[in-house]
Amino acid sequence: GAVVSQHPSWVICKSGTSVKIECRSLDFQATTMFWYRQFPKQSLMLMATSNEGSKATYEQGVEKDKFLINHASLTLSTLTVTSAHPEDSSFYICSARDPRYSSYNSPLHFGNGTRLTVT
Amino acid sequence: TQLLEQSPQFLSIQEGENLTVYCNSSSVFSSLQWYRQEPGEGPVLLVTVVTGGEVKKLKRLTFQFGDARKDSSLHITAAQPGDTGLYLCAGALRLAGNTPLVFGKGTRLSVIA
Numbered sequence: 124g125a126v127v128s129q130h131p132s133w134v135i136c137k138s139g140t141s142v143k144i145e146c147r148s149l150d151f152q153a154t155t156m157f158w159y160r161q162f163p164k165q166s167l168m169l170m171a172t173s174n175e176g177s178k179a180t181y182e183q184g185v186e187k188d189k190f191l192i193n194h195a196s197l198t199l200s201t202l203t204v205t206s207a208h209p210e211d212s213s214f215y216i217c218s219a220r221d222p223r224y225s226s227y228n229s230p231l232h233f234g235n236g237t238r239l240t241v242t
Numbered sequence: 243t244q245l246l247e248q249s250p251q252f253l254s255i256q257e258g259e260n261l262t263v264y265c266n267s268s269s270v271f272s273s274l275q276w277y278r279q280e281p282g283e284g285p286v287l288l289v290t291v292v293t294g295g296e297v298k299k300l301k302r303l304t305f306q307f308g309d310a311r312k313d314s315s316l317h318i319t320a321a322q323p324g325d326t327g328l329y330l331c332a333g334a335l336r337l338a339g340n341t342p343l344v345f346g347k348g349t350r351l352s353v354i355a
Contacts, residue, residue, distance in 0.1 A: 127284075129284075155340040157343075164350070165347065167285070167332075172342055174340075216284050218284070220340075230287040233284030235282075235284050238282070
């Protein structure tokens with residue numbers, strides 16, 4: 124079945140540094156990927172929609188200059204947290220739909236997430 | 243504002259008991275999906291409901307979509323410790339393949355042996 128791979132699964136970084144998270148669709152091409160953030164014991168909050176070959180669409184309240192999204196190919200989207208601060212510590216999850224079943228009803232396939240800890 | 247209200251947020255029950263989780267909204271959804279998430283992992287799809295009034299069964303889990311497509315419920319019969327996890331309802335508002343899902347806050351279920 125469709126698989127979405129996310130890397131790294133966890134990362135610890137110092138305040139002020141940048142961290143890049145990769146999201147790959149392994150057996151399908153994804154023109155659109157979605158990035159979510161999940162704080163402890165909370166639900167998933169959509170951060171942005173990543174569009175292959177064009178700019179990402181950010182949700183209200185998400186700083187596009189802080190969370191840089193690049194979707195340069197049909198199988199890879201990256202999220203870079205720039206100048207990370209402790210409040211950016213969270214669980215970041217990417218997802219995509221398999222275009223072979225592409226409709227609003229088809230499920231999202233999620234990566235296993237990246238736990239970011241900023242010290 | 244939370245588009246999807248999920249209740250209860252936390253539920254701790256004994257093995258063998260039944261439970262129901264609710265997902266409500268004032269908006270009409272084209273479809274609703276239920277996911278289950280284990281700690282440190284991404285959510286995994288359980289079911290998609292599309293038609294108002296639809297009922298789907300997955301072993302001991304029964305999912306229902308409200309007639310007006312604004313609410314859904316998940317009923318678990320004879321819960322087992324393996325059912326422990328975070329259950330999330332999610333919906334698509336727009337009719338397009340690039341539509342993201344909006345998630346409820348989740349119900350954290352703990353089944354005690």
